[in-house]
Amino acid sequence: MNFSLDEEQVMLKTSARNFLEKECPKRLVRDMAESKQGYSPDLWKKMAELGWMGLVFPEEYGGVGSTFLDLAVLLEEMGRALLPGPFVPTVVLVGRPILAAGTQPQKRRFIPGIADGSLMATLAFLEPSAWLGASGINVRATASGKDFVINGTKLFVPDTHVADYILCVTRTGDRAGKEDGISLFLVDARTKGVRVEVLKTLTGEKLCEVEFSNVAVPRSNMLGDLDQGWPIVQRILDEAAVAECAWMTGGAQWVLETTVNYAKERMAFGQPIGAFQAVAHRCANMAIEVEGAISITQYAAWAISENDPEASVTASAAKAWCSEMYKHVAGDGIQVHGAVGFTADHDLNLYFKRAKTSEIAFGDGRHHRERVAAYITSEGIS
Amino acid sequence: MDFNYSPQEEAFRREVRDWLAENMRELPVWWGRPDVPAPEIDSDEYRDFTFWWHRKLYDAGFVGIAWPKDYGGRGATLTEQAIFNEELARHRAPGPANAIGIGWAGPTIIAAGTEEQKKRFLPKILSAEEIWAQAFSEPEAGSDLAGIQTRAVEDGDDFVVNGQKWPTGAAERGDWAILLVRTDPNAPRHRGISYLLLDMHAPGVTVRPFKWMDGDSSNCEVFLDNVRIPKKMLVGQKNLGFYIAMSTLEFERSQLGATVGRENTISDLIKIMKRTERDGRPLSQDEVLRQELAQHWIETKVMKYMGLRMLTSQLKGEATGPKANLGFVMAGESIQRLQDFAMRILGPYGQLSRGSRHAIDNGRWLRSYLSSRGVPTIGGGPVEIKRNIIAMRVLGLPRSY
Numbered sequence: 001m002n003f004s005l006d007e008e009q010v011m012l013k014t015s016a017r018n019f020l021e022k023e024c025p026k027r028l029v030r031d032m033a034e035s036k037q038g039y040s041p042d043l044w045k046k047m048a049e050l051g052w053m054g055l056v057f058p059e060e061y062g063g064v065g066s067t068f069l070d071l072a073v074l075l076e077e078m079g080r081a082l083l084p085g086p087f088v089p090t091v092v093l094v095g096r097p098i099l100a101a102g103t104q105p106q107k108r109r110f111i112p113g114i115a116d117g118s119l120m121a122t123l124a125f126l127e128p129s130a131w132l133g134a135s136g137i138n139v140r141a142t143a144s145g146k147d148f149v150i151n152g153t154k155l156f157v158p159d160t161h162v163a164d165y166i167l168c169v170t171r172t173g174d175r176a177g178k179e180d181g182i183s184l185f186l187v188d189a190r191t192k193g194v195r196v197e198v199l200k201t202l203t204g205e206k207l208c209e210v211e212f213s214n215v216a217v218p219r220s221n222m223l224g225d226l227d228q229g230w231p232i233v234q235r236i237l238d239e240a241a242v243a244e245c246a247w248m249t250g251g252a253q254w255v256l257e258t259t260v261n262y263a264k265e266r267m268a269f270g271q272p273i274g275a276f277q278a279v280a281h282r283c284a285n286m287a288i289e290v291e292g293a294i295s296i297t298q299y300a301a302w303a304i305s306e307n308d309p310e311a312s313v314t315a316s317a318a319k320a321w322c323s324e325m326y327k328h329v330a331g332d333g334i335q336v337h338g339a340v341g342f343t344a345d346h347d348l349n350l351y352f353k354r355a356k357t358s359e360i361a362f363g364d365g366r367h368h369r370e371r372v373a374a375y376i377t378s379e380g381i382s
Numbered sequence: 383m384d385f386n387y388s389p390q391e392e393a394f395r396r397e398v399r400d401w402l403a404e405n406m407r408e409l410p411v412w413w414g415r416p417d418v419p420a421p422e423i424d425s426d427e428y429r430d431f432t433f434w435w436h437r438k439l440y441d442a443g444f445v446g447i448a449w450p451k452d453y454g455g456r457g458a459t460l461t462e463q464a465i466f467n468e469e470l471a472r473h474r475a476p477g478p479a480n481a482i483g484i485g486w487a488g489p490t491i492i493a494a495g496t497e498e499q500k501k502r503f504l505p506k507i508l509s510a511e512e513i514w515a516q517a518f519s520e521p522e523a524g525s526d527l528a529g530i531q532t533r534a535v536e537d538g539d540d541f542v543v544n545g546q547k548w549p550t551g552a553a554e555r556g557d558w559a560i561l562l563v564r565t566d567p568n569a570p571r572h573r574g575i576s577y578l579l580l581d582m583h584a585p586g587v588t589v590r591p592f593k594w595m596d597g598d599s600s601n602c603e604v605f606l607d608n609v610r611i612p613k614k615m616l617v618g619q620k621n622l623g624f625y626i627a628m629s630t631l632e633f634e635r636s637q638l639g640a641t642v643g644r645e646n647t648i649s650d651l652i653k654i655m656k657r658t659e660r661d662g663r664p665l666s667q668d669e670v671l672r673q674e675l676a677q678h679w680i681e682t683k684v685m686k687y688m689g690l691r692m693l694t695s696q697l698k699g700e701a702t703g704p705k706a707n708l709g710f711v712m713a714g715e716s717i718q719r720l721q722d723f724a725m726r727i728l729g730p731y732g733q734l735s736r737g738s739r740h741a742i743d744n745g746r747w748l749r750s751y752l753s754s755r756g757v758p759t760i761g762g763g764p765v766e767i768k769r770n771i772i773a774m775r776v777l778g779l780p781r782s783y
Contacts, residue, residue, distance in 0.1 A: 001385065001391070001461055001690065001694065005383065274782075275779070277783070280773035283773055284769040285769075287772055288708045292688055295684060298687070299385075302385065317683045321680055369680070
């Protein structure tokens, strides 16, 4: 029994913290939110040189061969820095499923590019219904000779405007069980018929509407078996949920530290405001929620690394907890700061906004509590 | 990071499981069976039962697992203590008696007591031949413990003690008590308190029991009237007793046993929700209740992993005293919400008490609903004090009082 980071993980954490404090200041975060690209190609290149994109991929594909837990350590620091750009879409939403479900040729074709930073990718999953279950998938892929042809609209797709490939979740069959008949395709983003429109969002994160009009994709780009893609999607959602939890945990720790430091220094009625219990107890509550988030997130990441049979429900438990936690902590951070915390200039607002988008991403608390309820009442996981 | 246990620890877990499987067969028929009438918790019959079971645990080497061998313990690690607590809860088996003795008086004597005190007291704490009470707080000094007024004046080889203690757990049947008294009324209040071991059978000790609102657990008021306590019963230095009482004792802080207890409660509730129909549909399918049920399960998992992180810190020898309050506050307030949830699942049946016709599980849920307002958020320091400690000692905020 040893629930703590090992020496290498602590080193990774420290070096990531130092690197991002220098290379990803809040100025950059704000600039990227305003920019068209939404990420810094220069920073992306440096991250690739550090081996971050290849962290969770085997050495034979140009990666480092670390675990998902190691990745979670890194993601925590990215969340603390509010790093802009398509890291999670490329690595977690596309790279990981290719490694898990791809053919040898697919792995050889895509993973080395992801690992060296030359290939960016994203997952086209949600549709206008915004439903995370299999019944929400209605974008069609139809067999046509050697190819499939995709038609329909995907929504809330991250960073598609800079992606080289889009992993598209499609419906290929209509059966009573909605999870049967789902197939995944790796679509070259430059294919004729792909139209991308960047939406304006709360954080400046580049979420897109992606329209597929008779988009041809070769059969060899199908990930997994025809009609049997849903378990791959579920696995992506589990890993994405835990990745988001790590991100939220990192951001929440920044808010907690910043808020506690402010409460020590800000004077009111002749004493630091942290000497008032109304403020001190609010800070204590933040610390309790953050400690819970660190604990459940690290365990959930470990469970994924180890293929634990309860990894999926643990991911939901973590996502439900962290979604509420980050929102509370970011809100409390603003409250303790008072009016200055509410200003556009103060960085707290960046975290408060991110807390909301993180809550929404890959299922909010309500969604994941229902998954937990289904599991513990043994009525089948939804 | 490794959530596996060592082969030695796994062997210990098997030993505990095998022992429980073998010995739980001898438990009285009413144990764990709310439908069978059980003796009242303050009856002699119940007391005999707890000592009988304690003796079995003791003979099997399961009492004082992390205590040093020299003092009659098993000399194992806190991990093994945590495993034992977890298995005990998982099997829904009774625990050892003498909680204050084993959890508090003993560790204090080990840490700060004289060799004579260790020899005299430790073996009988573990065997439960002597039951211990805790006499710290007073009617006018609870959270603010440094405000105690019970006086001890030196007279020859003795302290002569006068005052009143309240509430004093386990005092009614207690043989000994850990006691805080004021020995220097002129010193700053934290520096005039001494830590004594009180013979509850000594002349001048009067014990008056009272009941908590849950009706089950009794507690006492203790009057000390010219009670003579030999000076050799002083623990640590005179006038520094407050710091001994506040020092962090190395008891197991993972709360794993309590976490498993919560898991049991939730699984019992799920059974009730499945068999209880309202408007033609089981409660387990009610969307609102499912959300709440899931939240309780999630909180239990969160606490479990907070506890394991705490245990890891302890095993590494890090100071965990203040940090443990993060989990304690959460667990205390969470169990109240869980018990309230249970009462709402039961609806009108929730108000039926033990022995009543139609009472579900013989009123178990009502009792635990009431008792959740005591120990979880007040006993061992109210959550307000715990939040103060988190603010000051974990976050480094200035003192607020």
